[in-house]
Amino acid sequence: MTSSLTPAQRTLRAQVAAHTSWAKTTDRAARTAPARRAALARFEKQVDPEGRMTPRQRADAAESARKAFFLALAAKSAAARRQR
Template identity: 55%
Template sequence: MDKRIAALTSWSRTHDRKKRTQPARDAFLARFEREVDPDEQLAPAERRQRAEHAKRAYMLRLAKRSAQARRKR
C-alpha cells in the first residue's frame, strides 16, 4: 500500500507526464526496431516506420486475446 501511495504522490507532482514516460516509450519501440531490423541494415526512418507497424500489430494481438478472454467469461 505504501508503494502505491508513493507512486500516486509522485505522479501528482509530475508536471510533464509525457517527458517522464518518454524513456520507457523509447525502449519499448527499440524492442520492435530490433525485431524488424536485427542487423541494422535499414535506414533509420524505414526502421522506425516498420517498428511502428510491428508495435501496432503487437497491440492488436493483445486486444484480440483480451477480447477472447472476456468472451470466455
C-alpha cells in the same frame, strides 16, 4: 509491517503511492520518455536485427510491428473477456 497487511491493503497502499507520485509530476511526457524510447528500440531491433534498413524504413516497420503487437494483445484480452 508490510507482512501484516492483506493483499487488498497492499494494493490500496500502492495505488495511493502511485497517484501521489503522478500528482507531483509536472512533465508526464518527460517521465515516461525513457520507457517509450526503450519500447521503440525493442520493435526496431525486432524488425531489423542486423541494421540493414534505412532509419525511415526501420521506423516505419517498427511502428507497424508495435501496432500489430497491441492489436494482438487486444484480441487476446477480448477473447479472455468472452470466456468469463
